[in-house]
Amino acid sequence: MTTATGPIALTEAVQGALAKVRDPASGQDILAAGMVEGLTVRDGLVQFALAVPRERATALEPLRQAAERAAGAVPGVLSATVVLTAHRPTPAAAPTPPAPKPAAPRGPAQAAAGPAGQGPLLLPEVKHIVAIASGKGGVGKSTTAVNLAVALAAQGHKVGLLDADIYGPSLPQMLGSREKPRTEGQKIIPIARWGLSAMSIGFLVDAETPMIWRGPMVMGALEQLMGQVAWGALDIMLVDMPPGTGDAQLTMSQRVPLAGAVIVSTPQDVALLDVRRGVRMFEKVQVPVLGLIENMSFHCCPNCGHRSDVFGHGGARAEAGRLGVEFLGELPLKLEIRELADAGTPIVAARADSPEAQTYMAIAARLWDKLQGKGASQHAPRFVVE
Numbered sequence: 254m255t256t257a258t259g260p261i262a263l264t265e266a267v268q269g270a271l272a273k274v275r276d277p278a279s280g281q282d283i284l285a286a287g288m289v290e291g292l293t294v295r296d297g298l299v300q301f302a303l304a305v306p307r308e309r310a311t312a313l314e315p316l317r318q319a320a321e322r323a324a325g326a327v328p329g330v331l332s333a334t335v336v337l338t339a340h341r342p343t344p345a346a347a348p349t350p351p352a353p354k355p356a357a358p359r360g361p362a363q364a365a366a367g368p369a370g371q372g373p374l375l376l377p378e379v380k381h382i383v384a385i386a387s388g389k390g391g392v393g394k395s396t397t398a399v400n401l402a403v404a405l406a407a408q409g410h411k412v413g414l415l416d417a418d419i420y421g422p423s424l425p426q427m428l429g430s431r432e433k434p435r436t437e438g439q440k441i442i443p444i445a446r447w448g449l450s451a452m453s454i455g456f457l458v459d460a461e462t463p464m465i466w467r468g469p470m471v472m473g474a475l476e477q478l479m480g481q482v483a484w485g486a487l488d489i490m491l492v493d494m495p496p497g498t499g500d501a502q503l504t505m506s507q508r509v510p511l512a513g514a515v516i517v518s519t520p521q522d523v524a525l526l527d528v529r530r531g532v533r534m535f536e537k538v539q540v541p542v543l544g545l546i547e548n549m550s551f552h553c554c555p556n557c558g559h560r561s562d563v564f565g566h567g568g569a570r571a572e573a574g575r576l577g578v579e580f581l582g583e584l585p586l587k588l589e590i591r592e593l594a595d596a597g598t599p600i601v602a603a604r605a606d607s608p609e610a611q612t613y614m615a616i617a618a619r620l621w622d623k624l625q626g627k628g629a630s631q632h633a634p635r636f637v638v639e
Contacts, residue, residue, distance in 0.1 A: 263329050264294040270323040276316060278309070283320060290338065291470050297331035299324045302338040302470040310337050314439045314481065334458055338473025375479040376509050378486045379413065381624045383543065384505060384514040386535075388527020390496040393548040394517040395423045396594045397584070398493040400610075401515075403601040404617035405489055406448035413443065413490035414451040415478060417501050419471045422455030424493065429597020432456065440483040447602050452482050472504045479509060489624070497527075506538035512624055513543035515581065520547055520568035528569070532576050543623050544581035545573040546616065552586040579623075582616045584609060 272284045283289055283303065292301040303320060305313050317337050325333035376382060385398035395418075402414040416424040425431055428446045434456050435442050441457075443450040454474055484490070495501050505511060514535045518528045532542050547569035573580040584590070590609055593600045601610045 263297075263327070264292070266327045267292070267294055267299055267324050267330065270327050271320060274316070274320050274323050276313075283316070289320075294330075297329060299327075299330050299333040300335075300470070302336050302473050304338050304469075310476075311439060311481070313337060332459060336470055336473040336477055338469045338476075374508060374510055375476065376484060376490065379484060379490045379509075380487065381489045381512040382492065382509050383489065383512055383620070383624070384492045384494050384502075384535075384540070385517065386494040386502070386514050386531055387496050387517045388529075388531040392496075392517050392519045393584070394496065395427060395493050396590065396599075397517045397546060397548060397613075398491050399424070399427045399594065400599045400601045400613040401617050401620065402449050402451075402491045403447045403599045404610075404614045405491075405621065407601065407605075407614070408617060408621070410488040410621065411486065412449040413484050413487045414449050415490060415492045416451070416453030416455065417475055417478070417492050417505060418495040419454050419474050419501065420495065422453045424451055424453040425455040427594050427597060427599065430456075437483065439481065441481055442483055447599065450484060450487070452478050452484075454478065471501060475501060475504050476508060489621070502534065503538070506535075506540055511540045513541045515543050515546060515620065517546045517548050518569045518572075519549045528572055529576070532578065542576075542578045543620060544579040545569045545576075546581050547583040549586040550583035581619060582612055584612055 268284060271289055272282045274283050275281065276283060276286055276288065279286060288303050288305065290302045290304045293299070301324075303313070303317055305316075314337070317335050321333050321335040324330060324335065385394055385401065387394040395416075398414065402412050406412040414424065414428075416422045428444070428451055430444055430446050432444055434444055434452070441452070443452045444456055445451075492505060494505070514531075516528055516531050528545065535542050550569075569583070570580045587609060589604070589607075590600050593603050600607060601613050604610050
C-alpha cells in the first residue's frame with residue numbers, strides 16, 4: 254500500500270519534499286538542480302541517487318542524509334534509500350581540458366590516481382584487494398569468500414570483506430549479523446565479525462528491501478561502501494563480487510587497484526564457459542587472475558561414504574591448465590558447509606579441524622603467498638576423503 258490517492262500522487266509528494274532540500278553551495282533545491290536521478294517509488298519504497306561532482310562527494314554526505322530524511326518523512330513512504338553517485342561533471346572552469354594522464358599501475362594499493370576522469374583510487378590504506386568472482390550465480394562464491402576471509406584472519410592478517418553484490422547482498426546472513434553500523438563523523442564503521450571487518454549494503458537497508466536500481470546507482474553505492482567506510486589499514490580485502498561481468502566489475506577495476514581475482518566455479522561445462530568469460534574480462538581490464546577454485550567438486554554420502562561426482566569432477570582443474578592460471582583447490586558439496594553458512598557461522602570458524610576448513614585455510618595461505626610474490630606451490634590444496 255502507498256497512499257489513498259495512488260503511487261503517482263506519492264511520487265509527486267516525494268518530489269515536493271525533495272524540492273525543499275537545498276544544495277548549500279548553489280542554493281538551488283536538489284530537484285531543480287537536476288541532482289536527483291533514477292527516482293523510483295514502488296509499494297512505499299523510495300530509491301534514488303544524488304548525482305554530484307566527484308570532488309564534493311564526501312562533503313555532500315549531509316545533503317544525502319537530508320534528502321533521505323525528507324523522502325522518508327512523506328506520509329505513505331515506508332522506506333527511503335539514497336546513494337551519492339559521483340558521475341556528474343564538474344562545471345568547466347576553462348574551455349580546454351587537461352591532457353589525459355597515463356593509466357595508473359596495478360598491484361598493491363599505493364597508486365594515487367585512477368583512470369582519466371575517475372579521480373583518485375579508493376581504499377589507499379589496503380595493501381592487497383582481491384576480487385572473489387564467478388561467471389554465473391549459484392556456484393558458492395559468497396560461501397567461498399567468507400570462509401577465505403575468516404581463514405586469512407585466523408592466519409594473523411588484518412582482513413576486510415566487502416559485499417559488492419548490491420542486488421543480492423548475502424554477507425549479513427553468512428556472517429550471522431543484522432547489526433546496523435554506527436557512524437563517526439561522515440564515516441561508517443564496518444561490522445566486526447569473526448576477526449575481520451565487513452560491510453554490505455545489506456547492513457544499511459532492511460533485509461526485504463529490493464534494490465531496484467540502474468547502473469549509475471549501483472556504482473554510486475559501491476563507491477560509498479569503499480570511500481565512506483572507515484576501513485583503516487588492512488593487509489588484505491576480499492571483495493565478494495556479483496556474478497557476471499557487469500557494472501560492479503567495471504567499477505571495481507576502475508576505482509580500486511585490484512591485486513588480482515580468484516574465480517569460483519562448479520565442475521560442469523556450462524559453468525566453465527562462464528569462467529572463460531570471467532578470465533577474459535579481467536585480462537581486458539589488466540587484473541591478474543590469481544587462480545581457480547572448484548566448488549561442489551564431489552559429494553560423499555554421510556551414511557555410507559559413497560562418492561558421487563554430481564556435477565562432474567576436475568573440470569575447473571583442467572580449465573585452469575588450459576587458461577594458464579593456477580588451480581587453487583577443490584571443495585566438496587557438503588550439507589554442513591551450507592547449513593553453517595546459513596546459520597552465520599562459517600565452517601572455518603565453527604569446525605576449524607574439519608577437512609573442509611583445512612582446505613579453505615590452505616587456499617588462503619596460498620593466496621597470501623601469491624600476493625607476496627612467492628613461487629608456485631608443488632601441489633594445489635585438495636580435499637581428501639578419509
